[in-house]
Amino acid sequence: MDESNNTSRSKREIAKLITQIENGAELTPPHSEATVVGVTGAPGSGKSTLISAMARALVDKGKKIGVIAVDPSSPISGGAVLGDRIRLNFTHENLFFRSIATRGMRSISKSAYTIAKVLGASGYDMIIIETVGGGQEDYEICAISDLSLLVLCPESGDSIQMLKSGIIELADAIVLNKSDMEGSEIFYTMLKNSFPEKHIFRTVALYSKGVDELTSFMLSWKSVEDHRKEAAIRSFLAMMLKEELFSGFLKENRDVFEENVRAVAKREKEIYEAIEDLMRAKHKL
Amino acid sequence: MSLRVMIAKPGLDGHDRGAKVLARALRDAGMEVIYTGIRRTPSEIAEAAVEEDVDVLGLNCLSGAHMSLFPKVIEELKARGADDIIIIASGIIPEEDSEKLKALGIREVFGPGSSVKEIVDFIKSLDKSRNG
Ligand SMILES: Nc1nc2c(ncn2[C@@H]2O[C@H](COP(=O)(O)OP(=O)(O)O)[C@@H](O)[C@H]2O)c(=O)[nH]1
Ligand SMILES: [Mg+2]
Numbered sequence: 001m002d003e004s005n006n007t008s009r010s011k012r013e014i015a016k017l018i019t020q021i022e023n024g025a026e027l028t029p030p031h032s033e034a035t036v037v038g039v040t041g042a043p044g045s046g047k048s049t050l051i052s053a054m055a056r057a058l059v060d061k062g063k064k065i066g067v068i069a070v071d072p073s074s075p076i077s078g079g080a081v082l083g084d085r086i087r088l089n090f091t092h093e094n095l096f097f098r099s100i101a102t103r104g105m106r107s108i109s110k111s112a113y114t115i116a117k118v119l120g121a122s123g124y125d126m127i128i129i130e131t132v133g134g135g136q137e138d139y140e141i142c143a144i145s146d147l148s149l150l151v152l153c154p155e156s157g158d159s160i161q162m163l164k165s166g167i168i169e170l171a172d173a174i175v176l177n178k179s180d181m182e183g184s185e186i187f188y189t190m191l192k193n194s195f196p197e198k199h200i201f202r203t204v205a206l207y208s209k210g211v212d213e214l215t216s217f218m219l220s221w222k223s224v225e226d227h228r229k230e231a232a233i234r235s236f237l238a239m240m241l242k243e244e245l246f247s248g249f250l251k252e253n254r255d256v257f258e259e260n261v262r263a264v265a266k267r268e269k270e271i272y273e274a275i276e277d278l279m280r281a282k283h284k285l
Numbered sequence: 286m287s288l289r290v291m292i293a294k295p296g297l298d299g300h301d302r303g304a305k306v307l308a309r310a311l312r313d314a315g316m317e318v319i320y321t322g323i324r325r326t327p328s329e330i331a332e333a334a335v336e337e338d339v340d341v342l343g344l345n346c347l348s349g350a351h352m353s354l355f356p357k358v359i360e361e362l363k364a365r366g367a368d369d370i371i372i373i374a375s376g377i378i379p380e381e382d383s384e385k386l387k388a389l390g391i392r393e394v395f396g397p398g399s400s401v402k403e404i405v406d407f408i409k410s411l412d413k414s415r416n417g
Binding site for chain 2: 010011012015016018019023073074076077078079080081082083085086087090091096097098099101103
């Protein structure tokens, strides 16, 4: 497949290329200098609303912006409702917004990285990836982004959980969204005190408040090598490797796998017995 | 390969319970469904359909403005070279409008009284013919 840089691709052509990547086409991610920004945080914290406001501000500053919004696939039907576009209140020739489903992955889809590179090679200056936002372990995104933002809001009870460890350690900056809500002042002070070395921004995404400051920061960001990145990369590589090994396993053993799923569901087998049987199937390969 | 479907609501009508119910039913049938939200212009809908590379575009309109809005969506898709996207329509659409819309290229029209299941089954049948 043609993987060369091509800034004259039409949106239609880019969109078709993304579909092929999603459907498993072999494509070496093209080289791209575009900044990749990962946005994570609990569902409902305002990621999509914030991305819409950021995209508007960046497009108004003359930038070409790509957005990849990831939502979970249903483990039952394999389908998905991709609803992040609901928060996007404009379209623009310099904005490319694509919704994708996790298709079996945990937080970001396998193809998100390649799609980001393709958008970069097609002339987009900055690529923003919205993750599913599973929780504190949702940090693979930090491995494939130059800048990672963690979105918190005063109302989310689990943000207290996030403060302990995991994503909050790895994110390059924190955005305290919904600053119009009660308790945001106290929450902000607490964040400042707990993470004095972190960039912390306050926004009201709904009204684009604080978004100019945030986008200026994004545009001037130079990612630095540091030890935090290693942890994210380890986690991302492990995830990708598991995925590769598992799909190799499934290719040969789909029937055995499904039999075991059914047997455990029907309580004919204990779950650990199923694991043992599957491991035996694996060694027979 | 999942079929990609976009559900869009052109115009000023702000009732989207039906659209959301349909989106979930399509998900349960294994499709990836993009919902655009309410009050989108025909050009926004066409732009979104291109970016999302959907196989099927479902237009829903309850305000009665379908005869002016739906043809505009078709035009906007043509202008983007995306007139191969299959369009279906639902809403409060009288029989005579239905025929006119089909003549303009809308594949199927689901008027009042159509069930969600009918729409899901129809889109599923499109998927079968797509995969040969
Ligand atoms: N009060 C307030 N509500 C917001 C703000 N930003 C987003 N919301 C609302 O929070 C809800 C979830 O937003 P969404 O962007 O979908 O969150 P996501 O799940 O993280 O992508 C929506 O109802 C938004 O309107 C904000 O700054 N202030
Ligand atoms: Mg979202």
